[in-house]
Amino acid sequence: MPTMKLAGNLFLVGLMGAGKTTVGRALARRSGKTFYDSDYEIEQRTGVRIATIFDIEGERRFRERETQVITELVQQQDIVLGTGGGAILSPLNRQLLARHGTVIYLRASIDDILTRTQHCTNRPLLQTADPRAKLEALFTERDPLYREIADIVIDTSQQNVNLLVCQLEERLARLQGPPPEASKHENP
Numbered sequence: 197m198p199t200m201k202l203a204g205n206l207f208l209v210g211l212m213g214a215g216k217t218t219v220g221r222a223l224a225r226r227s228g229k230t231f232y233d234s235d236y237e238i239e240q241r242t243g244v245r246i247a248t249i250f251d252i253e254g255e256r257r258f259r260e261r262e263t264q265v266i267t268e269l270v271q272q273q274d275i276v277l278g279t280g281g282g283a284i285l286s287p288l289n290r291q292l293l294a295r296h297g298t299v300i301y302l303r304a305s306i307d308d309i310l311t312r313t314q315h316c317t318n319r320p321l322l323q324t325a326d327p328r329a330k331l332e333a334l335f336t337e338r339d340p341l342y343r344e345i346a347d348i349v350i351d352t353s354q355q356n357v358n359l360l361v362c363q364l365e366e367r368l369a370r371l372q373g374p375p376p377e378a379s380k381h382e383n384p
């Protein structure tokens with residue numbers, strides 16, 4: 197299928213394991229945009245893993261680093277950005293994401309998130325005796341915040357990544373409407 201031109205920045209939000217990094221990378225490849233991931237940028241800048249930043253500096257300093265990276269990246273023109281699951285906790289981050297691009301909220305069931313993240317040691321918030329309870333609490337706290345800024349909400353559970361990208365392209369195209377030339381021909 198030919199790639200489709202989607203205007204502007206696309207920002208992915210959602211809980212850990214929803215697929216922001218994976219879907220974001222695939223969406224960028226298909227739409228010809230540059231992909232960024234806020235966690236990857238933070239790891240590049242600090243030279244250590246996210247888990248190490250939480251260990252040594254604490255979550256609050258991690259959030260400052262996250263805001264710094266998001267503030268810089270949203271100034272770009274045609275990118276896909278996978279944010280960290282907690283990026284939307286900051287009102288400033290929510291405002292930046294909502295103003296500078298189209299926000300896509302990726303949802304997944306807690307069961308799927310647990311399966312997808314169970315072998316990962318680089319998500320410090322899930323290194324707990326009861327990751328299910330932690331995810332349920334995070335969902336309760338964050339779902340309203342994701343929805344507050346989402347232009348599109350899409351369920352990723354039981355969904356193949358390539359199919360998700362195609363679905364997203366179609367929904368983005370509908371959201372953005374037909375290009376001016378096409379509408380001229382349709383309504384002479």
Ligand SMILES: Nc1ncnc2c1ncn2[C@@H]1O[C@H](COP(=O)(O)OP(=O)(O)O)[C@@H](O)[C@H]1O
Pocket residue numbers: 210211212213214215216217218219278312313352353354355356357360
């Ligand atoms: N739609 C999907 N179906 C199955 N596995 C997925 C899907 N999306 C992501 N994954 C897997 O789940 C894990 C977490 O995905 P990731 O993109 O890192 O999530 P996030 O960035 O939202 O935390 C990865 O191992 C990835 O391969």
Ligand SMILES: O=C(O)C1=C[C@@H](OP(=O)(O)O)[C@@H](O)[C@H](O)C1
Pocket residue numbers: 210211212213216217235246279280281282283318319320321
């Ligand atoms: O939900 C969160 O607070 C976090 C999500 C992680 O990113 P992913 O959502 O990409 O896993 C990462 O930013 C950090 O571990 C904190």
Ligand SMILES: [Mg+2]
Pocket residue numbers: 216217233235278279280
């Ligand atoms: Mg990620």
